Amino acid sequence: xxxxxEVLFVCVHNAGRSxxxxxxxxxxxxxxxxxxxxxxxxxxxxxxxxxxxxxEIGVDLTKSFPKPLTDEAVRMAAVVVTMGCEDTCPIYPGKxxxxxxxxxxxxKDIDAVRVIRDEIDTRVRALLVELGDDxx
Numbered sequence: 001x002x003x004x005x006e007v008l009f010v011c012v013h014n015a016g017r018s019x020x021x022x023x024x025x026x027x028x029x030x031x032x033x034x035x036x037x038x039x040x041x042x043x044x045x046x047x048x049x050x051x052x053x054x055x056e057i058g059v060d061l062t063k064s065f066p067k068p069l070t071d072e073a074v075r076m077a078a079v080v081v082t083m084g085c086e087d088t089c090p091i092y093p094g095k096x097x098x099x100x101x102x103x104x105x106x107x108k109d110i111d112a113v114r115v116i117r118d119e120i121d122t123r124v125r126a127l128l129v130e131l132g133d134d135x136x
Contacts, residue, residue: 005131006034008077010085014039014066016047016105017083020117023059024124033131038073040085042066047105049113057117081127098127 007025009018014037022037029035043066051061074080074092081098091097100123105113 004034005078007079009037009081011083013043015043016050020120038067038069040069042068053113053117
């Protein structure tokens with residue numbers, strides 16, 4: 001049995017983009033990928049607009065919380081997707097890094113956060129295809 005690959009989504013506060021990406025990948029991957037998210041400077045709570053727009057599509061983030069980025073999380077990941085954390089993310093040789101240039105949902109209205117969510121969903125589905133999951 002092949003071990004499940006791990007994908008780590010990282011943004012600064014782990015309160016918006018990385019949480020949405022992790023939840024969407026988890027929703028679409030059919031259990032074939034281990035998914036984590038973290039922040040280089042984790043916030044105290046998730047962005048309420050993010051929780052709302054994810055609930056609109058049936059994804060419950062009410063029990064989720066921002067988590068700190070650790071060296072171990074990066075070492076365990078096959079793919080590290082960064083979203084605006086710039087040089088605060090540790091770089092390890094042999095890891096695959098993707099940098100997704102996405103607006104930060106902090107301070108944005110609900111319509112803008114929906115656009116960010118939908119862009120993340122598109123990118124997550126493309127990543128699944130790259131990782132060999134054509135059910136995305």
